Amino acid sequence: MIEIRTATEADWPEMFAHDVRAFGSPFEDEARPLIRRTIDLDRFVVARDTADGTLAGVAGSFDLTLTVPGGRRLRAPGVTWVSVAPSHRRIGVLRMMMAELHSRYVADGAAVAILTASEGTIYERFGYGPATYADEVTIARRTARLRSPLPGPIRTRAVDGAAAREPVQALYRRWHAATPGSVSAEQFWELFHADPEWARWGGSARRYLLHPDGFATYRVDEKDRAALDDLKALTAEAEADLWQAVLGLDVFDEVTADLPGDHPLREMLVDPRSVRVTARRDRLWLRFLDVPAALAARTYSADGDLVLGVDGEAYRLTVSGGAAECARTGAAPSVRLSGATLAGLYLGAVDPATMARAGRIDGDASALAPFRTDRRPELGTTF
Numbered sequence: 001m002i003e004i005r006t007a008t009e010a011d012w013p014e015m016f017a018h019d020v021r022a023f024g025s026p027f028e029d030e031a032r033p034l035i036r037r038t039i040d041l042d043r044f045v046v047a048r049d050t051a052d053g054t055l056a057g058v059a060g061s062f063d064l065t066l067t068v069p070g071g072r073r074l075r076a077p078g079v080t081w082v083s084v085a086p087s088h089r090r091i092g093v094l095r096m097m098m099a100e101l102h103s104r105y106v107a108d109g110a111a112v113a114i115l116t117a118s119e120g121t122i123y124e125r126f127g128y129g130p131a132t133y134a135d136e137v138t139i140a141r142r143t144a145r146l147r148s149p150l151p152g153p154i155r156t157r158a159v160d161g162a163a164a165r166e167p168v169q170a171l172y173r174r175w176h177a178a179t180p181g182s183v184s185a186e187q188f189w190e191l192f193h194a195d196p197e198w199a200r201w202g203g204s205a206r207r208y209l210l211h212p213d214g215f216a217t218y219r220v221d222e223k224d225r226a227a228l229d230d231l232k233a234l235t236a237e238a239e240a241d242l243w244q245a246v247l248g249l250d251v252f253d254e255v256t257a258d259l260p261g262d263h264p265l266r267e268m269l270v271d272p273r274s275v276r277v278t279a280r281r282d283r284l285w286l287r288f289l290d291v292p293a294a295l296a297a298r299t300y301s302a303d304g305d306l307v308l309g310v311d312g313e314a315y316r317l318t319v320s321g322g323a324a325e326c327a328r329t330g331a332a333p334s335v336r337l338s339g340a341t342l343a344g345l346y347l348g349a350v351d352p353a354t355m356a357r358a359g360r361i362d363g364d365a366s367a368l369a370p371f372r373t374d375r376r377p378e379l380g381t382t383f
């Protein structure tokens with residue numbers, strides 16, 4: 001028998017050891033106090049084997065906000081720390097924990113739950129679908145010259161961690177408000193700015209570049225290579241200025257970065273081949289908990305009136321002036337899709353026509369054109 005209950009402080013040391021084992025993390029006790037402060041145990045469950053008390057599983061969430069197209073921010077539980085002990089796998093422990101968490105989120109009134117996944121085949125069965133993607137790119141810095149370099153000195157400044165702390169937090173807040181697919185990250189700031197050695201995964205301390213309307217952070221992770229963790233710009237001017245600073249990091253041959261698929265970097269360069277995509281990865285996964293609330297929260301690129309079938313339920317979506325109303329209906333849907341497929345359309349990650357070509361939309365996919373956005377969503381962090 002497996003008992004699922006809210007985690008307590010007494011569970012914490014075992015939860016931490018369990019997580020370190022599940023994810024093969026190289027750190028142990030040195031990381032525990034800082035990581036503990038990112039976590040609200042009331043949002044976590046433990047699964048215990050009632051026969052001998054063994055900790056069979058852990059799962060929980062961070063209390064996050066998610067920006068949706070149009071700029072509204074939804075409260076969104078960010079599911080995290082999901083793991084089941086090797087002794088108790090494939091007997092339904094994850095299924096039980098997810099059912100418990102989702103029922104709590106519904107009771108709490110959340111419209112969506114979100115997560116980042118260790119594997120691509122675990123979460124669709126629980127209703128999640130990829131909702132943002134990122135390209136991992138390697139930039140050949142020595143050939144990557146801007147088409148329109150700004151006259152120097154540029155406005156970006158290299159600053160140390162202490163000087164970066166306040167401005168980076170303020171800029172991140174502005175960037176989160178302006179960027180669909182992004183999440184709030186306040187829980188992680190203490191850890192982010194402490195930048196302890198164990199969290200560097202072999203790289204250097206974090207370096208900061210600051211502009212009045214954006215920032216960049218990177219580590220040196222191999223000789224001759226800078227790994228860009230953030231380049232978050234609020235304006236086109238800040239984008240150009242920050243990239244000029246990054247591409248001017250003269251000692252490095254390569255810069256690696258994670259960019260949304262429609263990022264303008266390639267178009268900013270004289271030689272577009274300086275940017276090589278090495279992988280395309282799903283980042284944020286999203287599950288609808290309240291379809292009408294979620295669909296009414298975003299804006300749309302065209303007006304319309306359609307009846308959508310999502311996982312067997314019908315919803316009328318009426319868009320006027322870009323703003324939507326949505327409610328359950330008894331009318332017959334003109335277009336049907338799964339919640340996991342709708343997750344791909346919701347933030348603008350996948351074009352409805354692409355989903356239709358993939359055979360994942362039943363009915364008139366052109367009715368879904370209002371879901372199109374002029375910009376791909378960007379998670380821009382991890383949790």
Ligand SMILES: CC(C)(COP(=O)(O)OP(=O)(O)OC[C@H]1O[C@@H](n2cnc3c(N)ncnc32)[C@H](O)[C@@H]1OP(=O)(O)O)[C@@H](O)C(=O)NCCC(=O)NCCS
Binds near residue numbers: 023095118119
């Ligand atoms: C992934 C993990 C949590 C699954 O836990 P579990 O208790 O064995 O899963 P369950 O028994 O509840 O399985 C539920 C369903 O998911 C499927 N499933 C579970 N893990 C899967 C995986 N890694 N890949 C594909 N399917 C998986 C099961 O086959 C089962 O399918 P069914 O509904 O068709 O029967 C566990 O293997 C684990 O701890 N892995 C290492 C840590 C990790 O990757 N965590 C996820 C972090 S995002």
